[in-house]
Amino acid sequence: MKREDIIKPENKVYSRPRLLDDNIMHYCPGCSHGVVHKIVAEVIDELGLEEHAIGIAPVGCAVFAYNYIDCDWVEAAHGRAPALATAVSRLNPDKVVFTYQGDGDLAAIGTAETIHACTRGENIVIIMINNGIYGMTGGQMSPCTLEGAKTATTPYGRRVDLNGFPLRVGNVVSILDGTCYVTRQAVHTTAAVRKAKAAIRKAFLNARAKKGTSFVEIVGTCSSGWKMSPEKSNKWMEENMFAHYPLGDIKDTDKTE
């Protein structure tokens, strides 16, 4: 059997989402960003939002998200994505606006923008990849770096007496009255990907229904920054990250009301 005999529409079991471009991704092997990009592209397509979705890209590894997902984008300054999203959403209430950020961008330099967008209950989706490190700048400590974790700026491991505690961002924004849905997910297994997709889908539906701010934290890996193989990264994440950042819904006003 030749290769051409196999590649036929009727044999197709899986394909790249329609809204995910064929640009070659710059992400490292083992990185979680690619999977989350795929989920976002699928959700936008499946909900029929391609003409309505406007993405706000961060500064960090996902800075080029706009090269991969085929919708309109604005590239924000470091940490400012929720401020941009606020204005884009308020000035264009018929659009569905989402930010795509890392934990350094969102929870360090962008803390004020995040807290206040969430507390105003902006009708936006905030997706935060929590890999506990600044990947793009070369693996420095981020707000979510675990205690003891070695990074370029904590070469002997993060010490709470020097660097404070790792920040549970999802828990912080969950107590703000403007958030309607806060969840923490991962994308390291097929089951986890399914759950993460359901969460992102729900977040986009909330934004369309103007329910307030939806916050989806994805605990992810950074094999390059963590200096581990992709496989070992996933294992380390399960054993260490999930202990400090347990997965699951933190807040869902649909269920509490």
Added chain:
Amino acid sequence: MKGNEAIAHAAIRYGADGYFGYPITPQSEVLETLEALMPWETTGMVVLQAESEVSSINMVYGGAATGKAVMTSSSSPGVSLMQEGISYLAASELPALIVNVMRGGPGLGTIHPSQSDYFQATKGGGHGDYHLIVLAPSTVQEMADFVALGFDLAFKYRTPSMILADGIVGQMMEKVVLPPQRPRRTAEQIKEQCPWAVTGREGSRKRNVVTSLELDSAVMEKNNERFQRTYREIEKNEVRYEARYTEDADYLIVAFGSIARICLKAIEDARKEGIKIGLVRPITLWPFPFDAIREAARNVKGILCVEINAGQMIEDVRLAVSDRVPVCHFGRMGGIVPNPQEVLDALKKDFINK
């Protein structure tokens, strides 16, 4: 009506889509007036008090990316915080209007009037090679008029523009004729006038991405060359100034904003004493009226540059006349405003009774 209030009224009447700001003396009346007028009930204009000046300018950045006419206002320390966003606006070629009602610095400084942000406003302010179109109002009427002018120029050249006012013209009240109400632009008009805007990728259009990032140096150089071509175009077309009593003047005063009015009174008082002084008031601080000053200085014995700062615009005035005419500076600092007599005394000391 106060100058700050005039800004708010003029913004609504221009058909602005959004204002994002944070309180700071001496310009808080802009946000206060907008909140009191509730334009979201009438024109649909969005008004939002942000959590900081950093957020304000980034909201402006987000709004401008969607092709909307958006603005912010602040005073010196707040405008320092906005420099990041202003640089991004310039780099992304986005139109927006920023109002700086200057107060004395550096640091937290004073809440009283100053013109010490001239360098920041005209020479870039934030990082990178860029310029803002800088308009300097001297009357409450100009505060109102420059809102429309600032927006129109910003959209014409796809560059942010700034109204550089001071605490005097922001806080003082005088007669003002407000422009007629213009409708806000429709979504269709925005798509037509701003094909680059992030409005949702409809139909077969390729996606619009507003970004200031370009890692390919060759492309980034090309981008910079495009910005510079725009700036040369603005320099050619948009210089604005006012000249008074320059035809027979023996001396020239160059001053901008409200200080030019104080100088005008000094000039009128001096004429009664037989001293002939002319005035050039740059209205656009960038692009700067180099030619007008050179022309007005042709037959004068000296130029006094009056600014409420330590001497900033004087550098441009000196560039305008090279070394052909002596140029002196007179100014007060720390929020102190000189009166007409002080201006006249300074001119006499520098050029007449030396």
Added chain:
Amino acid sequence: MKDEIIIAGFGGQGVLSMGKILAYAALENNLEVTWMPSYGPEQRGGTANVTVILSDEPISSPVLDTYDTAVILNQQSLDKFEGKVKPGGVLIYDPYGIHRAPTRTDITVVSVDAMEATIEMGQAKSYNMILLGALLKMRPDVPVEAVVRGLKKALPERHHHLIPVNEAAIRRGMDLVK
């Protein structure tokens, strides 16, 4: 016609609003006006002053070093501005709380017992209107009717019921000038 006026006293005495009402009245009377406050964080109790210029021609400088007319409400302001009244000008002051009275003889000094009148009238908030009345008597730049129209513009609607009280205070102030 041109009147360059300084009104000075403590914050909370109604210095800025007195100037504002005068400015609105002048606008009603089709004059050119500038109103330039010394603004500060001290909303109450600190010193406050406002320069109001009324003219039938365009006004250049809103900031001045000498004045045609001064309305002085406390000692610090008297010390600061007495010397800045142009020869032949008018200085109106309330002697209440003044321990060093004006001494100049080349200007018209008018003492107005505004605080006393205010207490008598039982209208503490119309103190500044009594002094405005005295000013209008000495400098009839605008008619009282225009001031009443100015009050309507300067005051928020919920305070419009106070306009008759203010008008009475203005007329009382006019009467206090002998």
